[in-house]
Amino acid sequence: xxxxxxxxxxxxxxxxxxxxxxxxxxxxxxxxxxxxxxxxxxxxxxxxxxxxxxxxxxxxxxxxxxxxxxxxxxxxxxxxxxxxxxxxxxxxxxxxxxxxxxxxxxxxxxxxxxxxxxxxxxxxxxxxxxxxxxxxxxxxxxxxxxxxxxxxxxxxxxxxxxxxxxxxxxxxxxxxxxxxxxxxxxxxxxxxxxxxxxxxxxxxxxxxxxxxxxxxxxxxxxxxxx
Ligand SMILES: Nc1ncnc2c1ncn2[C@@H]1O[C@H](COP(=O)(O)OP(=O)(O)OP(=O)(O)O)[C@@H](O)[C@H]1O
Ligand SMILES: [Mg+2]
Numbered sequence: 001x002x003x004x005x006x007x008x009x010x011x012x013x014x015x016x017x018x019x020x021x022x023x024x025x026x027x028x029x030x031x032x033x034x035x036x037x038x039x040x041x042x043x044x045x046x047x048x049x050x051x052x053x054x055x056x057x058x059x060x061x062x063x064x065x066x067x068x069x070x071x072x073x074x075x076x077x078x079x080x081x082x083x084x085x086x087x088x089x090x091x092x093x094x095x096x097x098x099x100x101x102x103x104x105x106x107x108x109x110x111x112x113x114x115x116x117x118x119x120x121x122x123x124x125x126x127x128x129x130x131x132x133x134x135x136x137x138x139x140x141x142x143x144x145x146x147x148x149x150x151x152x153x154x155x156x157x158x159x160x161x162x163x164x165x166x167x168x169x170x171x172x173x174x175x176x177x178x179x180x181x182x183x184x185x186x187x188x189x190x191x192x193x194x195x196x197x198x199x200x201x202x203x204x205x206x207x208x209x210x211x212x213x214x215x216x217x218x219x220x221x222x223x224x225x226x
Contacts, residue, residue, distance in 0.1 A: 001067070002162060002195055003029035003052060008061035010047050010218075021047035023218040024061070029163070032193040034186070036206050038223065039215035045199035048215060049165045052197060053086050054078045066162065083112050087156030089166035093148040095140040101127070101151045102136040105158050112159065126158035127151075130184060146177035150184070157188060163195050170202045182208055 005027040012019040021044045029035065029052075037045050050056040051063065054070050055078075063071050070081060088094075095104045105126055109119045127133050130150040140148050149169065156164050166185070170178035182205050188194045198205060206212060212223035 001028060002031045002033070002065070003027070004062075004064040005051070006062045006064075008051060008058045008063055010044075010051060010056060011059040020218045022051065022058075022215075022220070025218075025220045027213070027220060029195065029197065031162075031195060032189070033195050033197070034189045034208075034210040035197045035213060036209040036211070037197065037199045037213045037215055037220075038201070038206060043215045044218040045215055046167055047218075048220070049167055049197065049199055052163065053088070053165055054081050083108060084159075085162045087159065087161040087164040089149070089152050089156050089164065089169045091168040091171045093140070093145075093152045093172075095148055095151055095155075097140050100137050100139055101132060101143070101154075104140070104151055105155045108155060109159055114159075122158045122160075123154075126154035129157065129188065130154045144177075146173055146180065149173065149177075149181055153181070153184065153188075157192075157194060160192075160194075163197065166196060166198045166200075168200055168202075169198060170200065170205055175204075178202065179204060 005025050008022055008025040009020065010022045012021055037048055039045055047056065051058055058071050062069055065085065073081060102123055105123045106119050109122060127136060130153050132147060132150050170181055173181060185196055186208055189196055200206060212225060214221045214223040
């Protein structure tokens with residue numbers, strides 16, 4: 001078991017302005033899972049991903065990562081946990097424009113205090129996996145949207161995290177590029193057993209996952225496979 005959420009609730013606001021962004025969510029995620037969280041705008045998808053990441057603390061309930069409770073961690077412990085265990089992919093890539101592709105991929109590894117030799121190996125491995133072994137020294141602005149997303153994926157997987165969270169990762173891509181990125185996620189899942197949780201509206205991605213979770217008004221339900 002990779003993740004276990006028990007009655008996890010996240011409430012925003014105070015007084016009569018409460019928003020229950022997630023409500024009593026029970027969820028088990030297995031190692032090697034490949035999951036899409038699907039629901040309308042404002043239903044709680046990003047909140048759920050942020051709770052999984054340990055970026056947000058829940059209002060109530062517990063969350064276990066490989067059997068260890070993470071909801072009571074201090075800010076510092078949370079950050080260390082995230083760096084060691086999580087990879088992130090965003091809709092708008094979120095690469096640092098002043099860093100090259102290589103430097104973007106290296107940054108989270110450096111923040112973990114990894115020796116440079118290991119950083120070099122992991123960066124080369126990740127850039128090769130995403131098909132950008134020849135574009136190490138390009139800046140984000142010198143890359144297409146699809147290539148920038150590949151760099152972001154390299155950055156997310158380089159440290160071999162136990163969980164990769166991707167919030168609408170294909171939303172900014174044209175249809176052909178989106179399909180290529182989906183195929184890449186699928187291969188990384190099958191070949192390296194990397195665990196992915198996507199938030200998405202993209203029917204192409206939804207049709208490729210192993211598990212669909214439907215979220216509505218913060219309530220999660222296991223969906224039938226597309
Ligand atoms: N920091 C915050 N403060 C107050 N309310 C928030 C905050 N973040 C999210 N919410 C509210 O919580 C609910 C869930 O938001 P969330 O961003 O998780 O939805 P989402 O499913 O990701 O939506 P979208 O598809 O538009 O990205 C919404 O009603 C939103 O307005
Ligand atoms: Mg969102």
